[in-house]
Amino acid sequence: MKAEDLIPYLTKFISVRLDDGTIDSGYIANPSDFKNAPEQTERVRLINGLLQTEIEISRIRSVTLPPREDTTKIPILGFDEPISTRKNYERTEELSLEEQLDQLVDKNLFDFPDLDDLLDK
Numbered sequence: 554m555k556a557e558d559l560i561p562y563l564t565k566f567i568s569v570r571l572d573d574g575t576i577d578s579g580y581i582a583n584p585s586d587f588k589n590a591p592e593q594t595e596r597v598r599l600i601n602g603l604l605q606t607e608i609e610i611s612r613i614r615s616v617t618l619p620p621r622e623d624t625t626k627i628p629i630l631g632f633d634e635p636i637s638t639r640k641n642y643e644r645t646e647e648l649s650l651e652e653q654l655d656q657l658v659d660k661n662l663f664d665f666p667d668l669d670d671l672l673d674k
Contacts, residue, residue: 554613556594560587568619569599571612578619579606 559581568578579599581587586594598607648656 554610554616556587556591556597556610559597559610559613559616560591562616562618563587565618567599568617569597569608569613570615570617571608572614573612577601577606577608579604 563581563584566578566580568576570576577599579601582598582600582605583594583596595610596607597610597613598605
């Protein structure tokens with residue numbers, strides 16, 4: 554694919570299929586590169602939620618306009634499993650808000666078994 558082929562998609566949410574079969578989606582984050590000098594543009598930056606990827610245009614095999622609901626990626630750092638299965642973060646109704654906050658602070662401060670070793674270094 555050539556950079557000129559992406560010009561109609563500068564303001565649209567797109568999905569691109571790469572030469573290795575992977576698909577990436579997002580808005581084009583560097584549209585000025587395509588408007589000013591498309592023949593010199595070699596890479597496209599796609600931004601999707603909090604993620605940004607940079608792709609060589611020569612690797613793009615096709616471009617589609619997908620429904621946004623199927624492609625939105627928002628990473629939540631520290632959660633490798635669904636929140637509903639994490640027992641540590643379940644809401645407890647019998648504790649007041651102050652008591653719940655105290656529990657969180659206590660866990661954060663005292664859940665480090667080697668804290669003394671770290672402070673000695």
